[in-house]
Amino acid sequence: MEWNAFAVAAFGLLGAGIGMIAGFGPGVGQGYAAGKGAEAVGRQPEAQPKIMLTMILGQAIAETTGIYSLIIAFMLIGLARAVIG
Amino acid sequence: MDEILRAPTVYFNLGPIEINETIIGLWVISAILIVAGIVFSRGFKWLPEGRQNAVEMLVEGIDSMVVFIMGESRRYFTPFIGTLMLLILLANTAGLWSFGLLRPPTADANMTLGLGILVFITINAYAIKANGLKGYIKGFFQPFVLFLPMNLFGELAKPISLGFRLFGNIFGGLVMGGLIYQAVPFLIPIPLHIYFDLFSGVLQTAVFSILTMVFISMAMD
Numbered sequence: 001m002e003w004n005a006f007a008v009a010a011f012g013l014l015g016a017g018i019g020m021i022a023g024f025g026p027g028v029g030q031g032y033a034a035g036k037g038a039e040a041v042g043r044q045p046e047a048q049p050k051i052m053l054t055m056i057l058g059q060a061i062a063e064t065t066g067i068y069s070l071i072i073a074f075m076l077i078g079l080a081r082a083v084i085g
Numbered sequence: 086m087d088e089i090l091r092a093p094t095v096y097f098n099l100g101p102i103e104i105n106e107t108i109i110g111l112w113v114i115s116a117i118l119i120v121a122g123i124v125f126s127r128g129f130k131w132l133p134e135g136r137q138n139a140v141e142m143l144v145e146g147i148d149s150m151v152v153f154i155m156g157e158s159r160r161y162f163t164p165f166i167g168t169l170m171l172l173i174l175l176a177n178t179a180g181l182w183s184f185g186l187l188r189p190p191t192a193d194a195n196m197t198l199g200l201g202i203l204v205f206i207t208i209n210a211y212a213i214k215a216n217g218l219k220g221y222i223k224g225f226f227q228p229f230v231l232f233l234p235m236n237l238f239g240e241l242a243k244p245i246s247l248g249f250r251l252f253g254n255i256f257g258g259l260v261m262g263g264l265i266y267q268a269v270p271f272l273i274p275i276p277l278h279i280y281f282d283l284f285s286g287v288l289q290t291a292v293f294s295i296l297t298m299v300f301i302s303m304a305m306d
Contacts, residue, residue, distance in 0.1 A: 060292045064246060067253030074260070078090060 009080040016076035022069035030059045089263035093188055107193040113183075114175045114190065118168075143167075154295065155302040162301065165207070170294045173200070177255055177286030180262075181279075189286075192259050197252040201244030204297050208243070212304035243300055247293060254289045258282065 037055035041048050093106035125140050147167040152160055175182075176196070179189040190196045213221045225236045258281035265274050 056288065057292065057295065060288050061250075061296070063254075064250045067250055067257065070257050071249060071253045074090065074256075081087075081090075 005083050009084040012076045012080040012083070016073040016080075019069050019073050019076070023066050026063045026066035029062045033059055033062065089260055089267075093193055105193075106188045107190045107196055110176070110179055110187045110190040111196065113187060114172065114179070117175065118171060150294075151298060154298040159302060159305070162298070166294055166298060169200075169297065170290055173251070173293055174287065174290045177251075177289055178282050180259070181282045181286075189255055189259065189282075191251055192256045194248070194252045194256075197255075198244070198248040200251070200293075201248030204247060204300070205240075205244035207297075208300050208304045209240075211301055215305040243296075247296060251289050251293055254285055258285050 033055055037051055040051045044051075095103045095105045096109060097104050125136060129137060144163070144167065147170065148160065148163045151163045151166055155162060173191065176189055176191045179187045191200075209221075212224070216224065225233055225240075227236075262274070262278055262281055265277055
C-alpha cells in the first residue's frame with residue numbers, strides 16, 4: 001500500500017468523522033424548537049395539531065445543514081474507498 | 086457497506102446516455118401518474134360521487150395550500166405545484182410501494198438537483214414576467230447596491246439547498262435502512278423502514294413544495 005494513497009484515505013475518513021460534529025447544531029436547534037412547541041401547546045391545548053404541524057415543518061428545514069454534513073461525509077467515504085480499493 | 090453506497094445500476098445505453106435505475110424509476114412513476122390521471126378523470130359528473138370525491142378532495146387540498154401561501158391571485162399555480170408534489174411523493178416513497186424493486190429516484194443527486202433547476206427556472210421566469218426585466222434586475226440591487234453579490238448568491242442557494250436537502254434525506258434514509266437490515270435483519274427494521282420511507286418522504290415532499298411556493302411568491306411581488 002503506497003504511503004500517499006494511505007494518507008489520503010486515512011485523512012478522508014478522519015474528515016468524514018470530524019465533519020459529523022455538525023450534527024450538534026440541528027440537535028440543539030430542533031430541540032429548542034420542540035421545547036417552544038411544547039410550551040405553545042401547554043398555553044393553548046386545542047391548537048395542538050396546528051402547532052405540531054408548524055413545529056415539524058420548521059424542524060425539517062432546520063435539519064438541512066446537518067444533512068449537508070452527512071452528504072460530505074458520504075462523499076469522503078466514497079473518496080477513501082476509491083483511493084484504497 | 087459497499088453495496089449500500091453503490092451507485093444506481095446502469096441497465097442499458099441509449100446512445101451516449103446511460104439509462105440507470107433512476108431514469109427507469111422516473112419512467113415508472115410518470116406512467117403511473119399519467120395512467121392514474123386519465124383513469125381517475127373519466128366520466129366526471131356535476132355532482133361528485135365516490136372516486137371523483139377523492140380526486141376533488143385532493144385537488145382542493147392542494148388548491149387551498151397554494152391560495153394560503155401564495156394568495157388568491159396566484160391560483161393558477163395549482164397544477165404545477167400539485168404535479169410536483171405528487172411526483173416527489175411517489176419518488177420518495179418508491180422503496181415502499183414497489184416492495185423493494187425500485188430504487189427511489191430522488192436518492193440520486195442528479196434527479197433532485199434537476200428538480201432544483203426546474204424550480205430555479207420557474208422562480209426567475211415568473212419573477213421576470215411579474216416585474217418586467219428592469220424590475221427583475223433592479224430587484225437584485227435592493228435594499229442597496231452593495232447587496233448584489235449576496236442577492237446573487239441567495240438566488241443560487243435556493244435550488245442547491247432544495248436539491249441537496251431532498252437528496253440527503255432520501256439517500257441517508259436508504260443508507261441507514263441498508264445498515265439496519267445488515268445489522269438486525271429480523272424485527273426491528275420494520276418500523277424504521279416505515280419511518281424513513283413514509284414519514285421522512287412525505288415530510289420532505291411538503292418541505293420542498295412549501296419552499297417552492299414561498300420562493301415563487303416572494304420573487305413575484
